[in-house]
Amino acid sequence: MENVNPNLITCIVQRGEADRVVQAAMQAGAQGATVYYGRGTGIREKLGFAGMFIKPEKEIILLITKNEQTDAVFDAVVKAAGLEQKGQGFAFLHKLDRAIGFVSK
Template sequence: MKFSVLVAIVSEDLEDKAIEIARNAGAGGVTILHGTGIGLKEKKIFFGLTYEGRESILIFVLERKLALKVLKALNKELELEKEDRGIAFTFPVEHLAGINKEEVLKFQQELKEEI
């Protein structure tokens, strides 16, 4: 079984919606990091303070085909192609340790259902 890491970076207010979309598409566990980003445009300044929106970085380890399915669902439902909606991407995993056996069994069952 081949795995991919799916990373979705969305504004903090879209975090719950993104997780729900991913779960509905078949994703299980997620690691959530919080941060700020610097875009192409200058940040807004309000009373001398620079406003920087908070972002959520969602990291999923998924079976390769499932990662693509989740990526497509996030792109469609969050409309990532629009400005300031977020970004999502995948990359392959060569070696993996520590994945939950229940998660692997879930991936195997989903693959069997596809066949």
């Protein structure tokens, strides 16, 4: 089995934004993604009036990347989702010790 030093990028975005984010991740080298739905709480209340425009329904995107792809994919996700702006969502990275079923190119 090839050791690919996998990482997990998790990105949570506003409902309806996942397709664009996944497309950007794939163009940056990701080989696939898993998208599912969730409901967020907290940020809407903290932003006050501006929080009224943030929908609680979210899309959660999971991307497994090889170590050498991770920075490019993460940066593409941040840009495509507009995560520099408050209330647009967030992304985080996990280093994985082991993974199986990961297909490398």
